[in-house]
Amino acid sequence: MTKLQSEAGLLPTEMFHFINGIEVESSDGARGELINPVDETVLASYSFGGVAEVDAAVSAARSEFDNGVWSSLSGYQRGCLINKLADLVERDADLIADMDAVCIGRVPMEPRILDLPNAIQTIRTSAGWADKIEGRTIPTPGYLGRATLSYTVNEPVGVVAAITPWNTPFMITCWKVAPLLAAGCTVVIKPSEETPMSALHLAKLAKEAGIPDGVVNVVTGSGSVIGNALVRHPSVDKITFTGSPAVGQHIQTEAAKDFKRVSLELGGKSPQVVFSDADQDEALAGCAMGIFFNQGQICAAGSRILVQRDIADEFAQKLADVASNIVVGNPQEEGVQMGPVCKKAQLDRVNYYIREGVAAGASLLAGGECPYEKGWFVRPTVFAAATNDMAIAQQEIFGPVATVIPFDDEQDAVEIANGTVYGLGATVWTSDVKRAHRMAKKIKAGAVGVNCWAPIDARLPWGGVKQSGSGRECGLSGVMAYTEEKVITVVTD
Ligand code: NAP
Ligand code: MG
Numbered sequence: 001m002t003k004l005q006s007e008a009g010l011l012p013t014e015m016f017h018f019i020n021g022i023e024v025e026s027s028d029g030a031r032g033e034l035i036n037p038v039d040e041t042v043l044a045s046y047s048f049g050g051v052a053e054v055d056a057a058v059s060a061a062r063s064e065f066d067n068g069v070w071s072s073l074s075g076y077q078r079g080c081l082i083n084k085l086a087d088l089v090e091r092d093a094d095l096i097a098d099m100d101a102v103c104i105g106r107v108p109m110e111p112r113i114l115d116l117p118n119a120i121q122t123i124r125t126s127a128g129w130a131d132k133i134e135g136r137t138i139p140t141p142g143y144l145g146r147a148t149l150s151y152t153v154n155e156p157v158g159v160v161a162a163i164t165p166w167n168t169p170f171m172i173t174c175w176k177v178a179p180l181l182a183a184g185c186t187v188v189i190k191p192s193e194e195t196p197m198s199a200l201h202l203a204k205l206a207k208e209a210g211i212p213d214g215v216v217n218v219v220t221g222s223g224s225v226i227g228n229a230l231v232r233h234p235s236v237d238k239i240t241f242t243g244s245p246a247v248g249q250h251i252q253t254e255a256a257k258d259f260k261r262v263s264l265e266l267g268g269k270s271p272q273v274v275f276s277d278a279d280q281d282e283a284l285a286g287c288a289m290g291i292f293f294n295q296g297q298i299c300a301a302g303s304r305i306l307v308q309r310d311i312a313d314e315f316a317q318k319l320a321d322v323a324s325n326i327v328v329g330n331p332q333e334e335g336v337q338m339g340p341v342c343k344k345a346q347l348d349r350v351n352y353y354i355r356e357g358v359a360a361g362a363s364l365l366a367g368g369e370c371p372y373e374k375g376w377f378v379r380p381t382v383f384a385a386a387t388n389d390m391a392i393a394q395q396e397i398f399g400p401v402a403t404v405i406p407f408d409d410e411q412d413a414v415e416i417a418n419g420t421v422y423g424l425g426a427t428v429w430t431s432d433v434k435r436a437h438r439m440a441k442k443i444k445a446g447a448v449g450v451n452c453w454a455p456i457d458a459r460l461p462w463g464g465v466k467q468s469g470s471g472r473e474c475g476l477s478g479v480m481a482y483t484e485e486k487v488i489t490v491v492t493d
Pocket of ligand 2: 192223
């Protein structure tokens with residue numbers, strides 16, 4: 001395999017599990033391959049693990065949590081180490097961005113301007129929380145006639161299994177790893193088969209930062225083997241998962257068997273609601289970014305664009321013009337704005353829904369299925385005059401396909417916006433401040449942006465309602481998700 005050179009340096013072409021502070025090969029020597037979405041050549045190979053590697057990684061995480069140096073550190077000491085990790089991620093930011101970009105065929109500038117700054121912010125913000133995980137004192141009348149003092153402590157939940165997707169891999173891994181470290185937990189990361197590179201790099205940087213061996217472990221391989229083994233492992237206390245609703249449901253069901261704690265960040269079919277009183281240029285730019293950024297492979301992609309009827313045709317045509325002008329090609333080449341989708345299965349999925357949209361009678365204003373030759377390319381696609389019962393309005397496509405649905409008034413907009421099984425993000429475009437608050441209140445979602453799409457930040461909680469998941473990442477909620485509250489009552493007289 002030839003060396004993989006990015007602008008920021010050499011990327012690894014051979015990867016191994018990272019368990020208890022060292023790189024290890026699978027016990028049976030099995031290896032998997034990373035395929036370049038641009039030309040379908042082999043980019044790199046990685047250890048394809050099994051149950052033995054999961055056992056070794058969980059055992060390292062368990063023993064470091066139960067008896068290791070990590071469990072003896074104060075919150076302040078943990079925070080200092082996490083801040084060192086942030087420094088190292090900052091040092092290697094461009095290299096890490098390139099790792100993710102190459103693995104999924106993304107324009108390198110995107111992770112450089114969004115994922116890495118957000119990841120670094122998340123690590124630093126989490127470091128700051130490490131010594132501020134405070135309990136409460138709770139006044140009670142006492143117990144059985146005796147005066148008492150009751151107080152709570154939030155203790156780390158234990159060994160966490162972090163199972164992550166491929167779409168914005170490093171950032172999502174940091175949303176899990178940084179707060180769980182702040183809380184005092186240890187972790188076994190199972191990255192997506194498509195994107196093991198940046199998670200392995202994070203584990204190595206954790207070691208370089210002085211975080212003890214066994215705290216951050218990575219096992220690479222398939223979800224059906226490693227993911228399942230982690231979910232069923234008796235020494236894992238909590239699973240934090242980001243991925244598809246189908247796998248999330250499977251995980252929740254399996255975890256229920258021994259009452260493991262579970263946080264789920266799942267899919268979405270997020271509405272962008274454009275009123276005719278909105279700043280049309282801003283709304284257009286926000287809607288285009290919301291569905292075409294990262295080839296639409298974003299959990300909060302604004303894939304349902306609800307436009308007030310009097311401006312719907314004009315708005316849809318302008319969005320189609322933006323889509324038609326996006327330069328699709330090899331993301332490593334100058335001037336290219338959009339690369340391929342991440343894998344062949346994703347290409348097939350997107351093309352399937354494009355055919356569904358055409359068959360259902362939505363009008364195809366831009367893009368559409370393109371002939372498959374080499375590389376998993378999709379054209380930015382806009383459907384107009386769609387209705388909310390169509391598959392392209394209900395199913396998460398996870399590709400650059402916008403579905404424009406006209407609405408009449410606020411009530412109609414709310415009904416359509418809430419008319420899916422999902423509830424992750426939502427955006428309201430309006431210049432009427434009262435309407436903005438009314439809509440934000442009525443839309444069922446974990447996060448609503450007014451005149452902005454998906455405003456993520458390390459301090460803001462992120463997560464979904466309905467089938468978009470349960471639990472929150474980021475912010476203080478994201479740290480507390482890795483703790484268990486204990487109440488202690490002491491007789492004081
Ligand atoms: P996926 O197929 O569900 O995979 C996610 C992770 O789960 C991967 O690491 C996968 O491993 C693993 N996995 C697969 N089967 C498993 C099993 N039986 N047990 C345990 N783990 C298993 O999702 P994806 O295709 O990578 O990502 C796309 C989905 O993620 C979309 O639905 C998107 O909306 C969602 N997402 C949500 C958010 C959010 O914040 N809410 C953010 C990003 C993405 P393999 O790679 O080895 O199959
Ligand atoms: Mg998968």
